[in-house]
Amino acid sequence: MDGLAPYAVRPETSRGRLYPEPGGDSRSPFQRDRDRIIHSKAFRRLQYKTQVFIYHEGDEFRTRLTHSIEVAxxxxxxxxxxxxxEDLAEALALAHDLGHPPFGHAGxxxxNGVMRPYGGFDHNAQSLKAVTLLEARYASFDGLNLTWETLxxxxxxxxPIRRPTPYFVEYDARHPLDxxxxxxxxxxVAALADDIAYNNHDLDDGLRxxxxxxxxxxxxxxxxxxxAAARESYPGVADGRLVSEAIRRVINAMINDVVEEAGRRLKALAPATVDDIRVAERPVVFFSERMTAANQTVRDFLLGRMYRHWRVNRTTQKSKRVVQVLFSLLHGGPEMLPPEWRNRAGTAGSAQCAAAVCDYIAGMTDRFALDEHRRLTDPxxxx
Structure with a gap:
């Protein structure tokens, strides 16, 4: 592909897929990955998974789906x-939250609490599990069979993953991801885009x-x-429009900062290939020190004024309780699971059962989790 930097990932040199497949069309391997992600069940479920506010709290607040699109x-x-x-960066942005359970970080x-005896729970590992095992769309293999670079x-x-969770270890043993x-x-880039998106849209949602x-x-x-810049450009503008004007200026400033800082780091490293990026001592795509400090100040503000707001705290505690009750009931009574999950669960109370119940719950939307809780607790x- 003309125009790519020497340190970019190149589709024609991809390490391929775990299960070899013929090409068959004009798309690059990373375009095919992106398309498979978009058509997956896990991606569709993001529409009803919490970012901060549960779906029924308002139609215009971000969900995991709209967040992922903004990140992309x-x-x-x-x-x-x-x-x-760009296609690889977009695919990763769209897939990065596929493993998030219902109710956002509360879920x-x-x-993680109920799974602690079995290795804990991490949404990044669950995202990998979703695209390598849990999606069941193809006759020849489990998962989406994405390229090595996307995985x-x-x-x-x-x-780098210093303390891999059990599924990272399990998958890496059969398909090493370094x-x-x-x-x-x-x-x-996808990781920094995530930071830029959620800080800014959480500011927007918190204000609204x-x-x-x-x-x-x-x-x-x-x-x-x-x-201040938005007010100077549009004196007397209504607050709703002023917020939108300000947020887009912040996003633009953060993008410019990442590009400039990455340029400095890339110049210092002078990578000739993508492998030079992988073995570098530090990331090459990052915020400047000034922007890192500013970003942390915004995070601290959102933590105190939004994520720990008393209204959000109430929802958080109720959401946690729903997940805990679902896990307790189904781990102790896997005969209540739907047939396809019951077959995976094995013996009640076992580690195998815990893993199956965890996967079942992690795939739920907020709405389904609330409905399932009612079905299991309301006689x-x-x-």
């Missing part, structure tokens, strides 16, 4: 400017939900300057 848009923008493979914390990026987009090295620059005011958010570094409802 930002990832493509950065990848294009760094002359990386993940609850599943590597999905596993390691946040950096877990101890960095992933490609495309995967690093009334969890904090525009004046309070304007005290934050970067945000305050963006609000007036049919099973």
């Amino acid at each position: 848009q930002i990832a493509r923008s950065i990848a294009r400017r760094l002359r990386l493979d 993940e914390e609850a599943l 590597e990026g999905l596993a390691k987009h946040n950096g 877990l101890g090295t960095h992933a490609s620059a495309e995967a690093q 939900a009334g969890l904090f005011t525009l004046e309070e958010a304007s005290e934050l570094p970067l945000v305050g300057a963006a609000v 007036h409802l049919p099973g």
Whole structure:
């Protein structure tokens, strides 16, 4: 592909798929990966999985699906400017949250707690499990049979894996992903795009939900300057439009910072191939020190004013309880599982049963989890 940097992942040199397949069309292997992800059940379920607010709290708040689409848009923008493979960056952005359970981080914390005796729960490992095992769309293999580069990026987009969870270990034993090295620059782009997207859309959603005011958010570094610039450009504009104008300025500033900092790091490293990126001492795609500090200040603000807001805390605790009850009932009574899951579960209370129940719950949407909880706990409802 003309125009790609020497350190970009090149489709024609892909390490291929675990199960070899014929080409068959004009798409690159990473375009095919992206398309398989979009058509997967796990991707569709993201529509009803919490980002911060449960689906019934409002139609315009972000879900895991809209979040993933926003991450993909930002990832493509950065990848294009760094002359990386945009299709791989987009595929990774779209897939990065496929393993998230219902109720966002509350659901993940609850599943990690109940699975602690069996190795814990990590949504990144669950994303890998979703695309390599749990998706059942093809007659010849389990999972989506994605390319090595997409699987590597999905596993390691946040950096080398020092303490792999059981499924990482299990999968790596049959299809090594070089877990101890960095992933490609495309995967690093997807990780930074995730940071940019969720900080900004959580600011937007928090303001719309009334969890904090525009004046309070304007005290934050970067945000305050963006609000001031938007006000100067559009004096007297309504707050709703002012917020949108400010947020897009913040996103643009963060993208520019990543591109500039990556340029500095790439110049210093002078990588000749993607493998030079993988064995580097540090990521090549990252924020500058100034932006890292500003981003952390925004995170700290959101933690205190949004993620731990009393209204969100109530929802968090109720959501955790739903997941804990579902796990307890089904782990102790796998005969209540649907047939395809019952066959996987084995003996009640066993590690095998725990893994099957965890996978079953992790795949649920918020809506299905709430309905399943009612079916299993309300004696007036049919099973």
